Amino acid sequence: MSRIAAFGLALISSCMLAGTAVAENARTLQIIVSKDKQSLAVYDGDKVVATSKVSTGKQGHDTPTGIFSILDKRKYHESNIYSNAPMPWMQRLTWSGIALHESGSVPNYPASHGCVRLPAAFAQSLYGQTERGVHVIITDAPVTPVLLHDGRLFSPKRPVPPNLMSDVPLRADNFARTTRQLEVAMNMAPSSPLPTAPKKTEATVPEAAPLRILITRRQEREQVADVQEMLNELGFDAGSHDGFAGPMTRSAIEGFKRWKGLKVKGFLTEEFMTSLYAASGRQKAPAGQLMIRQGFKPILSVPVGIKDPETALGTHLFTATDFDRTEGTARWQALTLPNRLPEAMMKRLGITNSDAGFTTAEPAAQQAFDRIEISAELRDRIETMLTSGSSITINDQGVGQDTGEGTDFITLTRSSPERIEATTVSSKPQRADKPARKVRAVPLGVGLY
Incomplete structure (x- = not known):
């Protein structure tokens, strides 16, 4: 059975019985979630092979936007942040707590604690079509490849x-x-x-x-790695070329500045970088x-x-x-x-x-x-x-x-300031399905549910 046919049978209606056949080649699948539309579209190349409604993060637990990929898959998972809330057919997008998963509550407005909730039949069938590494793009307004x-x-x-x-x-x-x-x-x-x-x-x-x-x-890390490499070549022990400016690296930088009579204040100053490239006989790295x-x-x-x-x-x-x-x-x-x-x-x-x-x-x-x-x-x-x-x-x-x-x-x-002010997406009450409890903060301020 072709992938499009498999999706057509299993995913077109979230109320239908979900299929479990693995896609012929999940590598070229893309999942695009629109927070404005509270919708999800599965693309195979430039063709939409499935759509579904979703429920993303409510105010205070906003679902982040950007480019992600599926890192881990579990047929059944329980949230260790929100009272062991069940998360069947979980597909993890970040280790800090964002995932796609089945939920019994997928209203037409944001209601989750940061994850992307899916209807039950759709969540199960989508799980069977994907593999780890498949890209998931989350945006405000819909985007099209x-x-x-x-x-x-x-x-x-x-x-x-x-x-x-x-x-x-x-x-x-x-x-x-x-x-x-x-x-x-x-x-x-x-x-x-x-x-x-x-x-x-x-x-x-x-x-x-x-x-x-x-x-x-x-970024600064790449610059620091270059600096470490050049300083080591010149006889200043800056440690490994890992891009982290530890005590050895900073000591080597200070030693080079004293050697060249440069100002000690500042870290990767333009004067220091120009002098270091000249001393090492290298051209300045591209942007x-x-x-x-x-x-x-x-x-x-x-x-x-x-x-x-x-x-x-x-x-x-x-x-x-x-x-x-x-x-x-x-x-x-x-x-x-x-x-x-x-x-x-x-x-x-x-x-x-x-x-x-x-x-x-x-x-x-x-x-x-x-x-x-x-x-x-x-x-x-x-x-x-x-x-x-x-x-x-x-x-x-x-x-x-x-x-x-x-x-x-x-x-x-990041959204524009105008969009951030307008993220009260629905006039319906934004209720919490699970009582929030005090937990240690995680990146992005959201958890698995």
């Missing part, structure tokens, strides 16, 4: 032996959350180990886990950073250029569909999400123009990707690793706070 019809994005190439890629400049991306946050967010370990790429054989090329590519602006995760694990982090870096890139998600490694072709679809950057963040990132000035000639996502300067060597290596369902996220703000061990890249978006 568009197909990109040119070849400027990545195309798959046949893989090369691993030793030919051994010189890829890898840098560990240790965005782990604290143990305590994980204890608060969940009361049991994931039901299955993280997916790993299958072993290669000479006869076939097994399909590895999809790549999760994030292209963003370089962007490209990072890759696969199977929820970081595997690569390299600098890339951004044309017109003073102008915002926007927030976009690309997904590879119709993937054919033999023919070397892949079709990409894209989503653009509204995202308001705080003024302080724009100042820190050097953004002076928040309006990207996208034209109507082609999709905004394509225009944003065209501003990224990727070397031929890096492109070739990415296309060698590319797999079906791989995705690219472009944003300005960097790695989201919920990105950590066992996650893909999570991007949180």
Whole structure:
């Protein structure tokens, strides 16, 4: 049975008996939740294969917007925050407490404690169609994916032996959350180990886990890692190149400043950075950073250029569909999400123009990707690793706070001030289904229910 037919039988009406057949290929599925419409749409490529009503977070327990993926699945789960409230067919989106799950109360207005509630039959059938890693996009107003019809994005190439890629400049991306946050967010370990790429054989090329590519602006962490590397090369012991400015790194920075007669005050000042690059014989790093995760694990982090870096890139998600490694072709679809950057963040990132000035000639996502300067060597290596369902996220703000061990890249978006003031979505009373009790705060201020 085709995926569309399976969804048609099981998901079109949330009152019908839910099907349990696994989708033929869940890699290219996307789940898009609109908080304004209190609705959910399942896309297979650019086609809607199922829809449902939902209930998102009520006032004070708002469901965050952004780009997520399914991290964990459980047929039955109980909330360890809200009085062991049952959460059948739970599909977790963050370790800090956001999930899709069945509920007996799915009114036409926000009513949850932050999760996305689904009708019973729909929740069960959707559970059977997805797999870990499927993207879930939560927005205020509905968004629709568009197909990109040119070849400027990545195309798959046949893989090369691993030793030919051994010189890829890898840098560990240790965005782990604290143990305590994980204890608060969940009361049991994931039901299955993280997916790993299958072993290669000479006869076939097994399909590895999809790549999760994030292209963003370089943050202080990447700058600190560069500083550590250059200081170590110059004989100042800055410790490992982990991007964290601990005592050894700060001592090495102070030592370099004394050597060059620079002002000691300030951390990564322009004067210090210019002097350090000159002393190490390197060119100043470009404005962007490209990072890759696969199977929820970081595997690569390299600098890339951004044309017109003073102008915002926007927030976009690309997904590879119709993937054919033999023919070397892949079709990409894209989503653009509204995202308001705080003024302080724009100042820190050097953004002076928040309006990207996208034209109507082609999709905004394509225009944003065209501003990224990727070397031929890096492109070739990415296309060698590319797999079906791989995705690219472009944003300005960097790695989201919920990105950590066992996650893909999570991007949180912000509403405009006008929308924040207008989030009293319904005139109906916003009642609590479970009495709230005092608990330790978790990120985003929400819990599983």
